[in-house]
Amino acid sequence: MPREAWIRLAVIVAAVAALELLCRGGAIRHTAIIPPSEMAQALWRILRAGTFNADIVTTFRDIALAAAISIGLGFALGVGIHAWPDLRLGLEPMLASYYAVPTFILYPVFIILFGVGSGAITAVAVMLAIVAMITATLNGLDRIPSALRRTARVMRMGPLSTALRISLPAALPYLFTGMKLSVAYAVIGVIASEFILSGSGIGYSIAYAYNNFDNQTMYGLMLLVILAVVVINTGLHMVDRRLNARRGR
Amino acid sequence: MSVTPLPKPQRRPPAGEPMSQTEELHVVLKGITRVFGGRKRETQIHALGPLDLELRRGEFFSVVGPSGCGKSTLLDVVAGLAPPTTGQASFEGRAVTGVPDGIGVVFQEDASFPWLTVRDNVAFGLRRAGVDAAEIARRVDYAIGFMGLREFAGALPPQLSGGMRQRVCIARTLVLQPRLILLDEPFGALDQQTRLLMGDELLRLWRETNATVLLITHSLDEAAMLADRVGVMSARPGVFIDFVETGWPRDRDSRVIATPEFGAINARLWEKLRVESLKHMGVH
Numbered sequence: 001m002p003r004e005a006w007i008r009l010a011v012i013v014a015a016v017a018a019l020e021l022l023c024r025g026g027a028i029r030h031t032a033i034i035p036p037s038e039m040a041q042a043l044w045r046i047l048r049a050g051t052f053n054a055d056i057v058t059t060f061r062d063i064a065l066a067a068a069i070s071i072g073l074g075f076a077l078g079v080g081i082h083a084w085p086d087l088r089l090g091l092e093p094m095l096a097s098y099y100a101v102p103t104f105i106l107y108p109v110f111i112i113l114f115g116v117g118s119g120a121i122t123a124v125a126v127m128l129a130i131v132a133m134i135t136a137t138l139n140g141l142d143r144i145p146s147a148l149r150r151t152a153r154v155m156r157m158g159p160l161s162t163a164l165r166i167s168l169p170a171a172l173p174y175l176f177t178g179m180k181l182s183v184a185y186a187v188i189g190v191i192a193s194e195f196i197l198s199g200s201g202i203g204y205s206i207a208y209a210y211n212n213f214d215n216q217t218m219y220g221l222m223l224l225v226i227l228a229v230v231v232i233n234t235g236l237h238m239v240d241r242r243l244n245a246r247r248g249r
Numbered sequence: 250m251s252v253t254p255l256p257k258p259q260r261r262p263p264a265g266e267p268m269s270q271t272e273e274l275h276v277v278l279k280g281i282t283r284v285f286g287g288r289k290r291e292t293q294i295h296a297l298g299p300l301d302l303e304l305r306r307g308e309f310f311s312v313v314g315p316s317g318c319g320k321s322t323l324l325d326v327v328a329g330l331a332p333p334t335t336g337q338a339s340f341e342g343r344a345v346t347g348v349p350d351g352i353g354v355v356f357q358e359d360a361s362f363p364w365l366t367v368r369d370n371v372a373f374g375l376r377r378a379g380v381d382a383a384e385i386a387r388r389v390d391y392a393i394g395f396m397g398l399r400e401f402a403g404a405l406p407p408q409l410s411g412g413m414r415q416r417v418c419i420a421r422t423l424v425l426q427p428r429l430i431l432l433d434e435p436f437g438a439l440d441q442q443t444r445l446l447m448g449d450e451l452l453r454l455w456r457e458t459n460a461t462v463l464l465i466t467h468s469l470d471e472a473a474m475l476a477d478r479v480g481v482m483s484a485r486p487g488v489f490i491d492f493v494e495t496g497w498p499r500d501r502d503s504r505v506i507a508t509p510e511f512g513a514i515n516a517r518l519w520e521k522l523r524v525e526s527l528k529h530m531g532v533h
Protein backbone atom coordinates (compact mmCIF):
# COMPACT_ATOMS: atom_id res chain seq x y z
CA MET A 1 0.00 0.00 0.00
CA PRO A 2 1.37 3.44 -0.82
CA ARG A 3 2.31 5.84 1.92
CA GLU A 4 -0.76 8.07 1.50
CA ALA A 5 -2.99 5.07 2.13
CA TRP A 6 -1.14 4.27 5.36
CA ILE A 7 -1.48 7.85 6.52
CA ARG A 8 -5.17 7.85 5.65
CA LEU A 9 -5.70 4.63 7.56
CA ALA A 10 -3.76 6.00 10.53
CA VAL A 11 -5.94 9.15 10.65
CA ILE A 12 -9.13 7.10 10.60
CA VAL A 13 -7.89 4.68 13.23
CA ALA A 14 -6.73 7.58 15.42
CA ALA A 15 -10.11 9.33 15.14
CA VAL A 16 -12.07 6.18 15.97
CA ALA A 17 -9.72 5.37 18.84
CA ALA A 18 -10.09 8.90 20.21
CA LEU A 19 -13.88 8.63 20.09
CA GLU A 20 -13.74 5.23 21.79
CA LEU A 21 -11.59 6.62 24.59
CA LEU A 22 -13.71 9.69 25.08
CA CYS A 23 -16.88 7.59 25.26
CA ARG A 24 -15.47 4.92 27.54
CA GLY A 25 -13.82 7.53 29.72
CA GLY A 26 -17.08 9.30 30.29
CA ALA A 27 -16.12 12.58 28.59
CA ILE A 28 -19.00 11.93 26.18
CA ARG A 29 -22.29 10.83 27.74
CA HIS A 30 -23.45 7.33 26.86
CA THR A 31 -26.88 8.71 26.10
CA ALA A 32 -25.33 11.04 23.54
CA ILE A 33 -22.86 8.87 21.65
CA ILE A 34 -22.06 5.22 22.26
CA PRO A 35 -18.48 3.98 21.79
CA PRO A 36 -17.60 2.82 18.25
CA SER A 37 -17.07 -0.74 19.49
CA GLU A 38 -20.65 -0.81 20.78
CA MET A 39 -21.86 0.60 17.45
CA ALA A 40 -20.13 -2.26 15.67
CA GLN A 41 -21.63 -4.81 18.05
CA ALA A 42 -25.09 -3.30 17.62
CA LEU A 43 -24.74 -3.48 13.84
CA TRP A 44 -23.62 -7.08 14.04
CA ARG A 45 -26.65 -7.97 16.17
CA ILE A 46 -28.98 -6.16 13.77
CA LEU A 47 -27.59 -7.99 10.77
CA ARG A 48 -27.68 -11.37 12.47
CA ALA A 49 -31.24 -10.91 13.72
CA GLY A 50 -32.37 -9.71 10.33
CA THR A 51 -34.98 -7.42 11.85
CA PHE A 52 -34.20 -4.61 9.47
CA ASN A 53 -33.49 -6.65 6.37
CA ALA A 54 -36.63 -5.48 4.60
CA ASP A 55 -35.77 -1.85 5.33
CA ILE A 56 -32.21 -2.27 4.15
CA VAL A 57 -33.41 -3.80 0.90
CA THR A 58 -35.98 -1.01 0.43
CA THR A 59 -33.40 1.72 0.95
CA PHE A 60 -30.75 0.31 -1.36
CA ARG A 61 -33.32 -0.51 -3.98
CA ASP A 62 -34.54 3.08 -3.91
CA ILE A 63 -30.96 4.40 -4.03
CA ALA A 64 -30.16 2.19 -7.02
CA LEU A 65 -33.35 3.24 -8.81
CA ALA A 66 -32.84 6.94 -8.09
CA ALA A 67 -29.22 6.76 -9.23
CA ALA A 68 -30.12 4.87 -12.41
CA ILE A 69 -32.90 7.31 -13.35
CA SER A 70 -30.77 10.36 -12.54
CA ILE A 71 -27.86 9.05 -14.59
CA GLY A 72 -29.90 7.86 -17.55
CA LEU A 73 -32.34 10.74 -17.74
CA GLY A 74 -29.67 13.27 -16.75
CA PHE A 75 -27.45 12.07 -19.58
CA ALA A 76 -30.29 12.18 -22.11
CA LEU A 77 -31.31 15.68 -21.03
CA GLY A 78 -27.67 16.78 -21.10
CA VAL A 79 -27.30 15.53 -24.67
CA GLY A 80 -30.54 17.26 -25.68
CA ILE A 81 -29.61 20.58 -24.08
CA HIS A 82 -26.14 20.43 -25.58
CA ALA A 83 -27.63 20.00 -29.05
CA TRP A 84 -29.78 23.11 -28.63
CA PRO A 85 -27.45 26.03 -27.79
CA ASP A 86 -30.24 28.60 -27.36
CA LEU A 87 -32.01 26.43 -24.82
CA ARG A 88 -28.74 25.91 -23.03
CA LEU A 89 -28.12 29.64 -22.79
CA GLY A 90 -31.55 30.02 -21.25
CA LEU A 91 -31.14 27.19 -18.77
CA GLU A 92 -27.52 27.77 -17.78
CA PRO A 93 -28.12 30.21 -14.87
CA MET A 94 -30.80 27.92 -13.47
CA LEU A 95 -28.58 24.86 -13.70
CA ALA A 96 -25.71 26.75 -12.12
CA SER A 97 -27.75 27.85 -9.11
CA TYR A 98 -29.84 24.69 -8.76
CA TYR A 99 -28.02 23.42 -5.71
CA ALA A 100 -28.67 26.64 -3.83
CA VAL A 101 -32.31 25.58 -3.62
CA PRO A 102 -33.12 23.01 -0.91
CA THR A 103 -34.92 20.48 -3.08
CA PHE A 104 -36.44 18.79 -0.04
CA ILE A 105 -38.91 21.58 0.33
CA LEU A 106 -40.72 20.06 -2.62
CA TYR A 107 -41.58 16.91 -0.74
CA PRO A 108 -45.27 17.78 -0.15
CA VAL A 109 -45.71 17.93 -3.92
CA PHE A 110 -44.29 14.47 -4.29
CA ILE A 111 -46.44 13.10 -1.52
CA ILE A 112 -49.49 14.37 -3.39
CA LEU A 113 -48.22 12.87 -6.63
CA PHE A 114 -46.87 9.54 -5.39
CA GLY A 115 -48.22 9.07 -1.89
CA VAL A 116 -46.07 8.40 1.14
CA GLY A 117 -43.41 5.80 0.32
CA SER A 118 -40.79 4.77 -2.21
CA GLY A 119 -42.31 6.73 -5.08
CA ALA A 120 -42.01 10.09 -3.40
CA ILE A 121 -38.60 9.25 -1.98
CA THR A 122 -37.19 8.19 -5.31
CA ALA A 123 -38.63 11.32 -6.90
CA VAL A 124 -36.97 13.64 -4.38
CA ALA A 125 -33.66 11.79 -4.74
CA VAL A 126 -33.84 12.04 -8.54
CA MET A 127 -34.60 15.76 -8.31
CA LEU A 128 -31.48 16.14 -6.19
CA ALA A 129 -29.17 13.98 -8.27
CA ILE A 130 -30.21 14.65 -11.85
CA VAL A 131 -28.73 18.12 -12.29
CA ALA A 132 -25.26 16.90 -11.33
CA MET A 133 -25.46 14.45 -14.22
CA ILE A 134 -26.84 17.04 -16.64
CA THR A 135 -24.01 19.45 -15.80
CA ALA A 136 -21.37 16.73 -16.08
CA THR A 137 -22.80 15.66 -19.44
CA LEU A 138 -22.72 19.22 -20.77
CA ASN A 139 -19.17 19.60 -19.53
CA GLY A 140 -18.08 16.29 -21.02
CA LEU A 141 -19.60 17.02 -24.41
CA ASP A 142 -17.97 20.45 -24.41
CA ARG A 143 -14.61 18.87 -23.84
CA ILE A 144 -14.70 16.65 -26.89
CA PRO A 145 -12.01 18.07 -29.19
CA SER A 146 -13.54 19.39 -32.39
CA ALA A 147 -10.89 17.47 -34.35
CA LEU A 148 -12.61 14.25 -33.26
CA ARG A 149 -16.00 15.41 -34.48
CA ARG A 150 -14.53 16.52 -37.80
CA THR A 151 -12.82 13.15 -38.15
CA ALA A 152 -16.21 11.49 -37.67
CA ARG A 153 -17.62 13.64 -40.46
CA VAL A 154 -14.71 12.84 -42.75
CA MET A 155 -15.35 9.14 -42.09
CA ARG A 156 -18.96 9.83 -43.07
CA MET A 157 -20.36 8.70 -39.74
CA GLY A 158 -24.02 9.49 -39.04
CA PRO A 159 -25.13 11.35 -35.89
CA LEU A 160 -26.01 8.21 -33.91
CA SER A 161 -22.79 6.47 -34.85
CA THR A 162 -20.79 9.57 -33.95
CA ALA A 163 -22.59 9.85 -30.61
CA LEU A 164 -22.02 6.22 -29.61
CA ARG A 165 -18.57 5.59 -31.00
CA ILE A 166 -16.88 8.96 -30.65
CA SER A 167 -18.75 11.36 -28.35
CA LEU A 168 -19.56 8.84 -25.64
CA PRO A 169 -16.09 7.33 -25.19
CA ALA A 170 -14.48 10.77 -25.51
CA ALA A 171 -16.70 12.26 -22.82
CA LEU A 172 -16.73 9.19 -20.57
CA PRO A 173 -14.28 10.39 -17.88
CA TYR A 174 -16.34 13.53 -17.36
CA LEU A 175 -19.58 11.59 -17.49
CA PHE A 176 -18.23 9.28 -14.84
CA THR A 177 -17.59 12.22 -12.55
CA GLY A 178 -21.27 13.06 -12.97
CA MET A 179 -22.21 9.48 -12.20
CA LYS A 180 -20.23 9.51 -8.96
CA LEU A 181 -21.94 12.72 -7.89
CA SER A 182 -25.35 11.38 -8.84
CA VAL A 183 -24.85 8.27 -6.75
CA ALA A 184 -23.77 10.40 -3.78
CA TYR A 185 -26.82 12.64 -4.14
CA ALA A 186 -29.08 9.63 -4.55
CA VAL A 187 -27.85 8.20 -1.25
CA ILE A 188 -28.33 11.53 0.50
CA GLY A 189 -31.70 12.09 -1.09
CA VAL A 190 -33.12 8.67 -0.27
CA ILE A 191 -31.93 8.39 3.30
CA ALA A 192 -32.75 11.97 4.21
CA SER A 193 -36.20 11.67 2.65
CA GLU A 194 -36.89 8.50 4.60
CA PHE A 195 -36.67 10.53 7.78
CA ILE A 196 -39.72 12.55 6.82
CA LEU A 197 -41.51 10.78 4.02
CA SER A 198 -41.64 7.15 4.80
CA GLY A 199 -42.81 4.25 6.93
CA SER A 200 -39.90 2.02 5.93
CA GLY A 201 -36.22 2.06 5.02
CA ILE A 202 -32.99 2.68 6.92
CA GLY A 203 -33.61 6.42 7.28
CA TYR A 204 -37.03 5.79 8.76
CA SER A 205 -35.62 3.14 11.09
CA ILE A 206 -32.95 5.53 12.32
CA ALA A 207 -35.58 8.19 12.98
CA TYR A 208 -37.82 5.63 14.72
CA ALA A 209 -34.95 4.43 16.93
CA TYR A 210 -34.10 8.05 17.74
CA ASN A 211 -37.66 8.82 18.73
CA ASN A 212 -37.69 5.77 20.97
CA PHE A 213 -34.32 6.57 22.60
CA ASP A 214 -32.89 3.34 21.16
CA ASN A 215 -29.27 4.49 20.82
CA GLN A 216 -27.93 1.05 20.05
CA THR A 217 -30.14 0.50 17.02
CA MET A 218 -29.78 4.08 15.88
CA TYR A 219 -25.99 4.11 15.88
CA GLY A 220 -25.80 0.60 14.52
CA LEU A 221 -27.83 1.65 11.49
CA MET A 222 -25.86 4.89 11.09
CA LEU A 223 -22.68 2.86 11.02
CA LEU A 224 -24.26 0.66 8.36
CA VAL A 225 -24.96 3.71 6.20
CA ILE A 226 -21.41 4.99 6.62
CA LEU A 227 -19.88 1.64 5.72
CA ALA A 228 -22.17 1.23 2.70
CA VAL A 229 -21.27 4.66 1.40
CA VAL A 230 -17.55 3.96 1.85
CA VAL A 231 -17.84 0.70 -0.07
CA ILE A 232 -19.86 2.28 -2.90
CA ASN A 233 -17.52 5.24 -3.26
CA THR A 234 -14.41 3.10 -3.10
CA GLY A 235 -15.81 0.96 -5.88
CA LEU A 236 -16.61 4.00 -8.02
CA HIS A 237 -13.19 5.47 -7.29
CA MET A 238 -11.48 2.30 -8.48
CA VAL A 239 -13.46 2.34 -11.73
CA ASP A 240 -12.59 6.01 -12.15
CA ARG A 241 -8.89 5.30 -11.66
CA ARG A 242 -8.98 2.55 -14.27
CA LEU A 243 -10.81 4.81 -16.73
CA ASN A 244 -8.20 7.51 -16.31
CA ALA A 245 -5.33 5.07 -16.45
CA ARG A 246 -6.60 3.93 -19.84
CA ARG A 247 -6.33 7.53 -20.96
CA GLY A 248 -2.79 7.76 -19.66
CA ARG A 249 -3.74 10.40 -17.10
CA MET B 250 10.86 -4.43 -46.98
CA SER B 251 9.18 -7.82 -47.08
CA VAL B 252 5.78 -6.39 -46.19
CA THR B 253 3.12 -6.80 -48.84
CA PRO B 254 2.21 -3.36 -50.15
CA LEU B 255 -1.37 -2.17 -50.36
CA PRO B 256 -3.00 -2.78 -53.75
CA LYS B 257 -2.88 0.34 -55.89
CA PRO B 258 -6.32 1.99 -56.03
CA GLN B 259 -8.13 1.24 -59.28
CA ARG B 260 -9.27 4.07 -61.51
CA ARG B 261 -12.89 3.52 -62.38
CA PRO B 262 -15.10 5.83 -64.41
CA PRO B 263 -18.50 6.66 -62.87
CA ALA B 264 -20.99 3.98 -63.93
CA GLY B 265 -22.24 4.49 -67.47
CA GLU B 266 -19.92 7.38 -68.31
CA PRO B 267 -16.85 7.19 -70.55
CA MET B 268 -13.52 8.56 -69.28
CA SER B 269 -13.65 12.17 -70.30
CA GLN B 270 -11.13 14.98 -70.30
CA THR B 271 -12.23 16.07 -66.81
CA GLU B 272 -11.22 12.68 -65.36
CA GLU B 273 -7.61 13.74 -65.50
CA LEU B 274 -8.54 16.67 -63.30
CA HIS B 275 -9.09 15.08 -59.95
CA VAL B 276 -10.45 18.12 -58.14
CA VAL B 277 -12.05 21.13 -59.79
CA LEU B 278 -13.14 24.29 -58.02
CA LYS B 279 -14.91 27.01 -60.01
CA GLY B 280 -15.91 30.39 -58.69
CA ILE B 281 -15.85 29.24 -55.09
CA THR B 282 -16.72 31.75 -52.40
CA ARG B 283 -17.50 31.20 -48.77
CA VAL B 284 -19.27 33.91 -46.82
CA PHE B 285 -20.05 33.65 -43.12
CA GLY B 286 -22.60 35.57 -41.14
CA GLY B 287 -26.21 36.55 -41.49
CA ARG B 288 -28.12 38.12 -44.28
CA LYS B 289 -27.03 41.63 -43.43
CA ARG B 290 -24.10 42.72 -45.51
CA GLU B 291 -22.46 44.51 -42.58
CA THR B 292 -22.20 41.36 -40.45
CA GLN B 293 -21.00 39.10 -43.23
CA ILE B 294 -17.44 37.82 -43.32
CA HIS B 295 -16.16 37.13 -46.79
CA ALA B 296 -13.74 34.36 -45.96
CA LEU B 297 -12.81 32.93 -49.33
CA GLY B 298 -12.85 33.55 -53.05
CA PRO B 299 -13.98 33.83 -55.67
CA LEU B 300 -11.35 31.29 -56.58
CA ASP B 301 -10.69 28.60 -59.14
CA LEU B 302 -8.44 25.59 -58.71
CA GLU B 303 -7.72 22.44 -60.66
CA LEU B 304 -5.76 19.53 -59.25
CA ARG B 305 -4.35 16.86 -61.53
CA ARG B 306 -4.71 13.28 -60.42
CA GLY B 307 -1.66 12.21 -58.39
CA GLU B 308 -0.42 15.76 -57.98
CA PHE B 309 1.13 17.03 -54.75
CA PHE B 310 -0.27 20.52 -54.35
CA SER B 311 0.45 22.87 -51.50
CA VAL B 312 -1.34 26.04 -50.43
CA VAL B 313 0.45 28.85 -48.62
CA GLY B 314 -1.03 32.12 -47.49
CA PRO B 315 -1.16 34.61 -44.64
CA SER B 316 -3.09 33.74 -41.47
CA GLY B 317 -6.82 34.01 -41.80
CA CYS B 318 -6.82 34.02 -45.57
CA GLY B 319 -9.21 31.10 -45.74
CA LYS B 320 -6.85 28.16 -46.28
CA SER B 321 -8.72 25.93 -43.83
CA THR B 322 -12.02 27.04 -45.32
CA LEU B 323 -10.73 25.96 -48.70
CA LEU B 324 -9.98 22.52 -47.31
CA ASP B 325 -13.47 22.31 -45.81
CA VAL B 326 -15.00 23.07 -49.22
CA VAL B 327 -12.86 20.50 -51.06
CA ALA B 328 -13.59 17.84 -48.42
CA GLY B 329 -17.30 18.51 -48.48
CA LEU B 330 -17.29 19.56 -44.83
CA ALA B 331 -18.75 22.93 -45.71
CA PRO B 332 -20.75 23.98 -48.76
CA PRO B 333 -19.47 26.93 -50.77
CA THR B 334 -21.67 30.01 -50.77
CA THR B 335 -21.31 30.26 -54.53
CA GLY B 336 -19.47 28.17 -57.07
CA GLN B 337 -19.04 24.50 -57.72
CA ALA B 338 -16.62 21.98 -56.28
CA SER B 339 -16.21 18.63 -57.96
CA PHE B 340 -14.18 15.53 -57.16
CA GLU B 341 -13.59 12.78 -59.74
CA GLY B 342 -16.05 14.45 -62.06
CA ARG B 343 -18.90 14.51 -59.57
CA ALA B 344 -20.16 17.51 -57.62
CA VAL B 345 -19.20 17.58 -53.97
CA THR B 346 -22.25 17.45 -51.70
CA GLY B 347 -21.20 16.22 -48.31
CA VAL B 348 -18.01 14.24 -47.81
CA PRO B 349 -17.33 12.07 -50.88
CA ASP B 350 -15.97 8.56 -50.73
CA GLY B 351 -12.20 8.26 -51.16
CA ILE B 352 -11.11 11.32 -49.20
CA GLY B 353 -8.83 11.34 -46.18
CA VAL B 354 -8.14 14.36 -43.99
CA VAL B 355 -5.35 14.97 -41.47
CA PHE B 356 -5.90 17.92 -39.15
CA GLN B 357 -3.44 20.09 -37.30
CA GLU B 358 -4.83 19.18 -33.90
CA ASP B 359 -4.39 15.67 -32.62
CA ALA B 360 -7.43 13.69 -33.74
CA SER B 361 -6.37 10.30 -32.44
CA PHE B 362 -8.89 8.58 -30.20
CA PRO B 363 -7.35 8.56 -26.72
CA TRP B 364 -9.43 5.61 -25.51
CA LEU B 365 -8.21 3.24 -28.24
CA THR B 366 -4.77 1.70 -28.71
CA VAL B 367 -2.75 2.71 -31.76
CA ARG B 368 -3.80 -0.50 -33.49
CA ASP B 369 -7.49 0.04 -32.75
CA ASN B 370 -7.20 3.67 -33.83
CA VAL B 371 -5.78 2.68 -37.18
CA ALA B 372 -8.35 -0.10 -37.61
CA PHE B 373 -11.29 2.14 -36.68
CA GLY B 374 -12.39 3.20 -40.15
CA LEU B 375 -11.95 -0.29 -41.59
CA ARG B 376 -14.03 -1.92 -38.88
CA ARG B 377 -16.83 0.53 -39.56
CA ALA B 378 -16.69 -0.25 -43.26
CA GLY B 379 -17.29 -3.92 -42.52
CA VAL B 380 -14.05 -5.12 -44.06
CA ASP B 381 -13.31 -8.70 -42.96
CA ALA B 382 -11.00 -9.29 -40.02
CA ALA B 383 -8.11 -10.86 -41.90
CA GLU B 384 -7.95 -8.00 -44.39
CA ILE B 385 -8.17 -5.46 -41.58
CA ALA B 386 -5.28 -7.12 -39.77
CA ARG B 387 -3.19 -7.14 -42.94
CA ARG B 388 -3.84 -3.50 -43.82
CA VAL B 389 -3.43 -2.25 -40.26
CA ASP B 390 -0.20 -4.17 -39.87
CA TYR B 391 1.11 -2.67 -43.07
CA ALA B 392 0.11 0.90 -42.19
CA ILE B 393 1.59 0.61 -38.71
CA GLY B 394 4.84 -0.71 -40.14
CA PHE B 395 4.90 1.93 -42.86
CA MET B 396 4.51 4.77 -40.34
CA GLY B 397 7.07 3.31 -37.94
CA LEU B 398 4.55 2.61 -35.19
CA ARG B 399 5.17 -1.11 -34.73
CA GLU B 400 6.78 -0.70 -31.33
CA PHE B 401 3.80 1.33 -30.09
CA ALA B 402 0.95 -0.67 -31.57
CA GLY B 403 -0.46 -1.51 -28.14
CA ALA B 404 0.09 1.91 -26.61
CA LEU B 405 -2.52 4.59 -26.04
CA PRO B 406 -2.15 7.98 -27.76
CA PRO B 407 -1.82 9.96 -24.51
CA GLN B 408 1.33 7.95 -23.86
CA LEU B 409 2.89 9.06 -27.15
CA SER B 410 4.56 12.26 -28.32
CA GLY B 411 2.85 14.75 -30.63
CA GLY B 412 4.74 13.48 -33.66
CA MET B 413 3.77 9.88 -32.96
CA ARG B 414 0.12 10.84 -32.54
CA GLN B 415 0.14 12.58 -35.89
CA ARG B 416 1.60 9.42 -37.41
CA VAL B 417 -1.29 7.50 -35.90
CA CYS B 418 -3.72 9.89 -37.58
CA ILE B 419 -1.88 9.55 -40.88
CA ALA B 420 -1.83 5.75 -40.57
CA ARG B 421 -5.54 5.78 -39.85
CA THR B 422 -6.10 7.77 -43.04
CA LEU B 423 -3.65 5.71 -45.11
CA VAL B 424 -5.31 2.42 -44.25
CA LEU B 425 -8.55 3.51 -45.91
CA GLN B 426 -6.73 3.98 -49.24
CA PRO B 427 -7.97 7.49 -49.97
CA ARG B 428 -7.54 8.80 -53.51
CA LEU B 429 -7.34 12.39 -52.25
CA ILE B 430 -5.47 13.25 -49.07
CA LEU B 431 -6.07 16.66 -47.50
CA LEU B 432 -3.73 17.90 -44.80
CA ASP B 433 -4.37 21.07 -42.81
CA GLU B 434 -1.06 22.16 -41.28
CA PRO B 435 -0.50 18.62 -40.00
CA PHE B 436 2.95 19.33 -38.64
CA GLY B 437 2.19 22.73 -37.13
CA ALA B 438 2.55 21.54 -33.54
CA LEU B 439 5.90 19.83 -34.14
CA ASP B 440 9.48 21.04 -33.92
CA GLN B 441 11.51 21.85 -37.03
CA GLN B 442 13.53 18.63 -37.29
CA THR B 443 10.48 16.45 -36.76
CA ARG B 444 8.67 18.49 -39.41
CA LEU B 445 11.39 17.80 -41.96
CA LEU B 446 11.34 14.08 -41.22
CA MET B 447 7.54 13.95 -41.28
CA GLY B 448 7.73 15.72 -44.63
CA ASP B 449 9.83 12.84 -45.94
CA GLU B 450 7.27 10.38 -44.56
CA LEU B 451 4.51 12.27 -46.33
CA LEU B 452 6.39 12.07 -49.62
CA ARG B 453 6.84 8.32 -49.14
CA LEU B 454 3.14 7.99 -48.43
CA TRP B 455 2.31 9.98 -51.53
CA ARG B 456 4.48 7.82 -53.76
CA GLU B 457 3.16 4.64 -52.19
CA THR B 458 -0.55 5.48 -52.54
CA ASN B 459 -0.46 7.48 -55.79
CA ALA B 460 -3.04 9.70 -54.15
CA THR B 461 -3.58 13.36 -54.96
CA VAL B 462 -2.34 15.43 -52.04
CA LEU B 463 -3.49 18.90 -50.97
CA LEU B 464 -1.29 20.25 -48.20
CA ILE B 465 -2.14 23.45 -46.40
CA THR B 466 0.76 25.05 -44.61
CA HIS B 467 1.97 28.38 -43.41
CA SER B 468 5.57 27.24 -43.87
CA LEU B 469 7.06 28.30 -47.21
CA ASP B 470 9.92 25.83 -46.73
CA GLU B 471 7.54 22.95 -46.34
CA ALA B 472 5.50 23.89 -49.39
CA ALA B 473 8.59 24.47 -51.52
CA MET B 474 10.18 21.22 -50.43
CA LEU B 475 7.23 18.87 -50.69
CA ALA B 476 4.96 20.04 -53.51
CA ASP B 477 4.87 19.67 -57.30
CA ARG B 478 3.01 22.95 -57.41
CA VAL B 479 2.39 25.65 -54.82
CA GLY B 480 -0.62 27.96 -54.78
CA VAL B 481 -0.10 31.32 -53.10
CA MET B 482 -3.24 32.76 -51.54
CA SER B 483 -3.92 36.43 -50.94
CA ALA B 484 -5.05 37.93 -47.66
CA ARG B 485 -8.73 37.57 -46.82
CA PRO B 486 -10.84 36.99 -48.82
CA GLY B 487 -8.37 34.42 -50.10
CA VAL B 488 -7.89 34.01 -53.84
CA PHE B 489 -4.95 32.46 -55.65
CA ILE B 490 -2.51 35.10 -56.80
CA ASP B 491 0.25 32.79 -58.06
CA PHE B 492 0.96 29.19 -58.89
CA VAL B 493 4.59 28.07 -58.71
CA GLU B 494 5.74 24.82 -60.33
CA THR B 495 8.65 23.40 -58.36
CA GLY B 496 9.78 20.89 -60.95
CA TRP B 497 11.08 18.40 -58.39
CA PRO B 498 11.48 14.75 -59.41
CA ARG B 499 9.00 12.31 -57.93
CA ASP B 500 11.56 10.60 -55.72
CA ARG B 501 12.57 13.77 -53.85
CA ASP B 502 13.13 14.12 -50.14
CA SER B 503 13.97 16.82 -47.60
CA ARG B 504 17.52 17.12 -48.88
CA VAL B 505 16.27 19.35 -51.70
CA ILE B 506 16.50 22.18 -49.19
CA ALA B 507 20.22 22.28 -49.92
CA THR B 508 19.72 23.09 -53.62
CA PRO B 509 19.75 26.58 -55.19
CA GLU B 510 16.41 25.79 -56.84
CA PHE B 511 14.84 25.54 -53.40
CA GLY B 512 16.09 29.01 -52.58
CA ALA B 513 14.69 30.40 -55.81
CA ILE B 514 11.27 28.85 -55.21
CA ASN B 515 11.20 30.15 -51.68
CA ALA B 516 12.18 33.62 -52.86
CA ARG B 517 9.38 33.68 -55.41
CA LEU B 518 6.83 32.50 -52.85
CA TRP B 519 7.89 35.10 -50.35
CA GLU B 520 7.91 37.88 -52.92
CA LYS B 521 4.18 37.42 -53.39
CA LEU B 522 3.36 36.37 -49.88
CA ARG B 523 5.17 39.21 -48.14
CA VAL B 524 2.84 41.81 -49.61
CA GLU B 525 -0.21 39.76 -48.60
CA SER B 526 1.09 39.17 -45.08
CA LEU B 527 1.65 42.87 -44.60
CA LYS B 528 -1.93 43.47 -45.73
CA HIS B 529 -3.13 40.94 -43.18
CA MET B 530 -1.19 42.75 -40.46
CA GLY B 531 -2.75 46.01 -41.50
CA VAL B 532 0.35 47.60 -42.99
CA HIS B 533 0.18 48.88 -46.54
